[in-house]
Amino acid sequence: MTKLFSLCSPNDNEMLSYDGFRSGLEAIGIACDSDEQFQAFVDVVDDNKSGTISYDEFLGAIQEIKLAQLFNDAVHPINHVKSFVYSTTPKWATVRWINVEGLNTLLIRRLSVRYRLHPLAVEDTLRLEAKRPKYVKYDEHSSLVLQTLHPRSLDMVTAYQNMYRASLLVLPEDDSPFDLMDKGELESRLRELEVGHVMTLPKQLSLFVMKGVLISALKQRLSVSYSKVRQHSTAFLVYTIMDVCVNELSPISQTFGAKLVMLERLMLLEPRHFDLGRIANCSKQVKALQMHCKPLFEIISKLVASDDYKGEKLQYFTDAQDQLTTIEEECEQHLDRYRSLVEDFNNARASQQNDASYILALIAAIFLPAQFLTGVYGMNFPYIPETTYHYGYFIWWAVMLLVAALIVLFFKVKMGQ
Incomplete structure (x- = not known):
């Protein structure tokens, strides 16, 4: 818009004449059929009746025209969205939080015009095939695109998480929860934890952060009236979203640890007929989680290095970073244990052959x-x-x-x- 405004030949005071404003509109494909229509439009745009158009008035006019086109009934009539877009932010609100669920291309384009989102940021949001998180700071806002993982059943992964933690703290003379399982129960539980049953496919989460707006897919912590999210700025809201994304990975990681212990137990009960492919499938699950953690860690590092997050906010992001490091270390420990399990299996087979x-x-x-x-x-x-x-x-x-x-x-x- 700045480049387009400069092409309209503003004067030394960065003001456009009416003729320059009209030529600028025609340059982007907006033409007035008659002088009377143009004059009526200019009277609305030129608030102070100065006879010239400032940059802010020019930007507001282009914005209104684009919104009018996007809210044309022939395009897609959504009256409540239209009334929201044209409304003003309440005086008591420090942050306007807009939640868009699903991929509504037209709605996202309407919001991009209303809040002047960068076209590349909008393109990243609409392109679902992106595999890596991305953080870009533009002139008027920041864009953050995440790939999030969620447990398919939170109750199930929480139960296995507790069992895994209990097995790590059991005394030598006591039995862990997995030691009490027979072959049938182990087989049943391992089928429950096969590929695709523990975590969902990655889902894209896009955020636009500016002085007064945030688009995301998170509502949980905002529902509490006394929560810090409602009292702090957009920076704390971004941290909250990152924190929730990281917190959902921990029970998934420890569920894979529980699956590993059950595979080890099953191999001891049935060494001759144990299927080594189960270990390979479980290793793929852990590697997929690890591949998800590494780019997420890089994004948090970029946020920590950014000038927008300092002081107390930086400590919160560092905490999320430490938690993500712990999850990555757990994944690496699982992979080491898988390799050890494969080695034990091969040694057992070699011993049988000997x-x-x-x-x-x-x-x-x-x-x-x-x-x-x-x-x-x-x-x-x-x-x-x-x-x-x-x-x-x-x-x-x-x-x-x-x-x-x-x-x-x-x-x-x-x-x-």
């Missing part, structure tokens, strides 16, 4: 002398003295049993070393 190889080697070692003796005394030479003994058959078995006993004793001695 046991099988040991048994096969023992059997082969026992029957090798038998094959040798059978081959010797099975030859067709007529003069083999031992073949003429009356008890030769029993002697052969006695020798074989003695050799087998010596071989087994040898293997046991070697295995014990």
Whole structure:
């Protein structure tokens, strides 16, 4: 708008003549059919009847024209939104908070005109395929786009969170909640925590912060009349939104920890038929949560470095940052434990294979002398003295049993070393 105003040839006092104002309107595709219509419009725009148009009057006129176009009944009639947009902020209100649920393109464009939101910020809001959070500070406002995760069932993840915390604090002589579960209960609970059952897909949350407006998707803490959110500025409201987004990640992380403990318990109960793919699926869930935390941490770091958040507000953002760091560390601990669990599984399988190889080697070692003796005394030479003994058959078995006993004793001695 500043560039468009400068193209309309303002005078030295940064004021537009009526002709310059009319040419500026025509430059953006707004033409008056007659001089009478233009004069009537100018009389409304020029409040002080100075014969010139200031920048604020020019901006207000363009804003009113765009709003009139967007609220045209042929576009989409929404009367209560129209009355709200044209209303003034109450004197007692320090922050105007506007909540838009869902993606209403027309409504967002109407609000963008009313509150002079930057086109790039509006584009980021309407582009749902964005994967990373984004924070941009423009001349008249700041834009914050977040990807939020939520538990599908808060009661379920809270229950698993409590069980996981209890398992971390249990004494060695006591049983944790997971130690009391049998195979059937473990299978049932693990099916309950499969991919897609714990947390939702990321949802986009867009905020525009300026002197008098905030668009977001959060209402919970505003409902309490004595809460700090209602008493402080938009900076504290932004922190509250970030804090809620971070708080919802903690029970999800610890639910994955509970799932890990149950997988470990199931592997101990059923080592031969344990499905290693379950560990891989659980690892994917943790990595998805970790990938969500890292860009969110970067956004909070940008907010901390911003000039808009200082003093007490900075301490609140630092607290959210510390909590997010704790969640990331929990995710890393889960991944380390998953890798350890895979290693234990592979070691158990290798031990089983070694046991099988040991048994096969023992059997082969026992029957090798038998094959040798059978081959010797099975030859067709007529003069083999031992073949003429009356008890030769029993002697052969006695020798074989003695050799087998010596071989087994040898293997046991070697295995014990």
